[in-house]
Each structure stands twice: as structure tokens, then as C-alpha cells.
Amino acid sequence: MSAYWRQGIMLALVVATSTAVQAGVDCNSSRGGFRFQTSDSWFGEDKLKHFAVSSPFGALGAYLMRDTEHPVLYGTLIGVAPGFLKEMIDGTCRSSGFSYKDLTADVAGALTGALLGNWAISYSRDARGQTVHIAYHTRF
Numbered sequence: 001m002s003a004y005w006r007q008g009i010m011l012a013l014v015v016a017t018s019t020a021v022q023a024g025v026d027c028n029s030s031r032g033g034f035r036f037q038t039s040d041s042w043f044g045e046d047k048l049k050h051f052a053v054s055s056p057f058g059a060l061g062a063y064l065m066r067d068t069e070h071p072v073l074y075g076t077l078i079g080v081a082p083g084f085l086k087e088m089i090d091g092t093c094r095s096s097g098f099s100y101k102d103l104t105a106d107v108a109g110a111l112t113g114a115l116l117g118n119w120a121i122s123y124s125r126d127a128r129g130q131t132v133h134i135a136y137h138t139r140f
Contacts, residue, residue: 037090037097050102051109054079058113072114079110
């Protein structure tokens with residue numbers, strides 16, 4: 001199986017399972033239309049959850065895209081995908097709505113994870129095989 005297929009399968013699994021771990025997927029009421037949520041606070045307790053859940057996905061995305069020219073950008077996009085899907089689901093709930101504030105926390109978390117992942121996770125190949133390790137560098 002080629003590396004692109006493995007990366008694609010990994011990405012699909014991450015996106016498919018991430019909506020279950022995203023904070024606050026609660027749509028017990030009926031669905032209908034699309035709504036925006038404007039009553040939530042910028043500093044609500046769920047913003048930290050969105051940030052924390054999106055960070056590892058951003059790091060994983062940066063790792064998967066490490067051989068591209070812009071791994072941080074692509075890692076951030078991959079890291080935001082689960083949060084965006086969750087907000088789209090929330091947008092159809094009558095009791096909730098699409099929250100751009102939650103999505104902003106997702107973007108901040110995914111970007112932080114992608115930056116840290118690109119900076120700290122190293123991948124090398126040699127005659128003995130492949131190695132993934134944690135490393136740090138003094139410059140970004």
C-alpha cells in the first residue's frame with residue numbers, strides 16, 4: 001500500500017472519529033434550517049475544549065503533510081476539519097447553531113498544534129528503517 005493511501009486512510013479515520021470526541025455534540029431536539037449561534041461568549045468554557053481537541057489534529061496534519069512545501073498550512077486545514085464538521089452539525093440543530101467563535105478556537109488550536117508538530121516532530125529514513133522522534137530546533 002502506498003504512503004498516499006495510508007495517509008488518506010489515516011486522515012479519513014481522524015475526520016470520521018473526531019466528531020465524536022469534539023466537545024458538546026448535543027442535538028436532541030429536532031433539526032431544521034441552518035442557524036448561527038450569537039449568544040455564546042468568546043471566553044466560554046467550551047472554547048478551551050475546542051482548542052485542546054483541535055491541537056492534536058493540527059499536529060497530526062502537519063506530520064502527514066511533512067513532505068509538502070507548506071506543512072503548517074495544510075496541517076492547520078486538516079486540524080480544523082473536525083471542528084468545522086461539528087459546527088455544521090450544530091448549525092442544523094434547533095437548540096444550538098453554528099458558532100464562529102467555536103470555529104475560531106478550533107483554528108487557533110489547529111494552528112498551534114501544526115506549528116508545534118512541525119517544529120518538534122522529526123521523521124527520518126535511513127538504511128535501518130524509518131524513525132519518528134521528538135526534536136527541537138533553536139529557530140523557527
